[in-house]
Amino acid sequence: MGEIKSTWDIVMEKTKGMEITSRDKERIKREELTSEIHTIFHRYMDAQGNQEYLKKELEGLRVEEREVVKRELLLQLLDAIDLSKDNGEIITGIETMKGKAVAKILEKLHLLASEYKASRDTRAREIEEVFRRRLTAMGISGSAVQPTLDGKREWIEAMEGLQRDYGDRLEALKEELLNS
Numbered sequence: 001m002g003e004i005k006s007t008w009d010i011v012m013e014k015t016k017g018m019e020i021t022s023r024d025k026e027r028i029k030r031e032e033l034t035s036e037i038h039t040i041f042h043r044y045m046d047a048q049g050n051q052e053y054l055k056k057e058l059e060g061l062r063v064e065e066r067e068v069v070k071r072e073l074l075l076q077l078l079d080a081i082d083l084s085k086d087n088g089e090i091i092t093g094i095e096t097m098k099g100k101a102v103a104k105i106l107e108k109l110h111l112l113a114s115e116y117k118a119s120r121d122t123r124a125r126e127i128e129e130v131f132r133r134r135l136t137a138m139g140i141s142g143s144a145v146q147p148t149l150d151g152k153r154e155w156i157e158a159m160e161g162l163q164r165d166y167g168d169r170l171e172a173l174k175e176e177l178l179n180s
Contacts, residue, residue, distance in 0.1 A: 033065060037072045044073075045080070049089030054096045070097050078174045081109070083116040083166055094177060105176050112173065116166045123158045124149060 020028075040057045047053050061069055074083075077093045091106050131147035149155035 004034060033068065034072075037069055037076070040069070041073055041076045041153055044093060045089060049092040051092055051096050054093060058097070072180065081170065081174065083170060084120065087113060090161060098177065099152050099180065102177055102180050105180060109170075109173050109177075112166065112169055118163065118166075120159075123162065124155075126163065127152070127158060128156070129153050 044050065044054050044057075058066060058070060074094065075096055077097075079088050080090050081087050087109070091109065094102065095106065127149060128147050131149075131152070132141075132145065135141065135145055135147065160178070
């Protein structure tokens with residue numbers, strides 16, 4: 001009866017005598033670095049914006065990797081900005097990596113998020129009132145009647161409009177943060 005070989009044994013036999021090219025080594029190194037960046041980002045977000053964790057991780061990197069990791073982390077943080085949510089952890093992370101030099105830009109980001117939330121709340125009240133009037137016209141009224149907006153065409157269109165209105169300003173601030 002023949003010997004059963006593991007997949008690893010088979011792979012090792014087939015690759016015996018083969019060398020990894022410098023191109024392959026570089027690709028593997030990039031993949032490992034990308035994986036490390038994703039890990040740092042997710043652990044930072046899971047730690048709810050723990051500056052000390054982020055500083056420690058960045059200091060633990062080799063000098064030649066640190067700037068690459070910082071730039072990629074910054075890109076991930078910028079991509080994670082959502083005007084409809086609290087961006088405190090993201091802003092703390094950006095500040096940790098970019099320093100106080102970006103304080104004015106981050107203040108603009110806070111202001112933009114506040115404006116967005118105010119516009120969103122106003123639009124929600126307006127649409128709820130339209131739904132309330134429709135329900136009243138159908139004979140449905142009372143203090144317990146609370147229209148829901150989720151999934152309603154009017155609400156979806158309103159949110160798409162807000163995203164368009166605020167999206168360009170947000171992208172400009174992201175670009176400013178990236179290049180500062």
